[in-house]
Amino acid sequence: MCQTPLRAGVSQKRPPIRSARDNNSRARIFSLVEKLDLLAVALGLAALAGINLYLTVFVSGLAIHFHWITLAPQYQSLEVLGNPWIITVAGILYFLEFFADKIPWIDSAWDVVHTVIRPIGGALLAIQVLGHPSPAFTVVVALLAGGTTLVAHTAKAATRLASNTSPEPFSNISLSLGEDAAVLGGLALMHFNPLLALLILLVGIAAFFYFAPRILRAMKAKIWLAWKKLNGPADRNVPVKLPISLQPRLAPVFSRENILGETIAWAAPCVSGRGRRIPANLFGALVATNEDPHKMIFVARKSGRPFARTINLEGSVVTHEPKFLSENLVIFPAGEKGPKYLFIFPRPHTALVEQIVQYLCERLTEPALQEQAAAVSLGSP
Template structure:
């Protein structure tokens, strides 16, 4: 495997894993098992029918969860601890095709984890903001777009590595610009939710007595005086 091909596979697998790990594993395993591409030795395990079967099952579960508003954000929160480490490991396995030393493979592990984290947090943050919309169409559209992007991105990485690397650089620059805005939007949403709970918990203030009530109190007080 040429250097540019291995780098594109390493970065593409990490990026795709951060968005939809099970789709990435399934696509790579399918392409490797059908002979469409030759995976590095460390990634040949993805071609195993058992691995592909589990990936297909989990992809179906994610397909449903990812298109359900609210459930998708919970799913993303759990997969923060799955997608990023898995993306790092797959990237390190892809880098094994370059016959690098252990230090370089560890660097590939760190780079893959960083790329997977970038794509994961961009997806999870944007979906959390999208979930504030009451209609589900935007959520479904975003989910389907992500699925298509994973398949298309991996295909591009394997067939047009230079184009994919250039597109990935643009994506990272966009994420650097977008993530702070997403974070501020999430903070505003969290503040609004806290405000709702505070308003529900706060006791209603006692209404001030009206003019007639004040007059009655004064008359009662005057009658009691000698």
């Protein structure tokens, strides 16, 4: 045979050979992506269970039973959701939740009952996705998934409590339909792109913990107002005296703010609403002093630390605004510009709020009356 001689200085090119190291790296990357997909589906189902457990199981079971989706080998453990008995039970419970979720206060009562049920259901779904490789791993998965479900459940329950303060039912209906749509959309996203679903979930959890203090304060305030409304006296117009002493936990806060050493005219316990430089849903007290009729001081504790704000009443209008759960004291400027404040009292404290409004209106008009009297006396011969 005739062979072509190699030229001097020119090496013969050889086809690239994939090393075993490259193959192992690709296998590890593929395995990591597969595990992330499993984790995304497990935590995603847990989060959706916190919103609506029965709809999550019902729709997943229907999709598996009627082969709307094809389960990958790593998800074969979810095939049990396609069992007709599981689909039937989940469907009946979702039918009940569909109507309970749209009735004010019934939805919150339903959420209270499911505070334990949803985290357990979310943990079981996640364990079913990841399998049972070891008892320790099963416990870790149950804790992570149960915590994820509890976060979603808490966010939903807080939103429902906030919407229930309005007597009309349309906000509850729209929220319920929106939650159902979120569950269906989340299931579809997990099917087509589990990693994107995991990213959205992590962002949502981070946002929850960022707003957690506000969410928990709002829940505490709404539950407190509902409890006071249910257990309040039948006659809300019984005359009461304005309280003149502060709670022991708030007395040091007022002393710290009271630089001039003014004396307390009255101190009414309340919850803060919206207001300039005053966070909402702080449990505290409104304090009026005998020396200055143009100011009030709101004292409270925020995350255990003293909190106090002085409210200038000059040029303001004070009104009483009854609401479904509360009696609101509203302070707003007489003109177009100026800060507006809202302070919330329990529903049975109608007479107390009316007395506060009357007291403040009288104090605010006293200087004007004195000026008029002085002008008359100066103009008289």
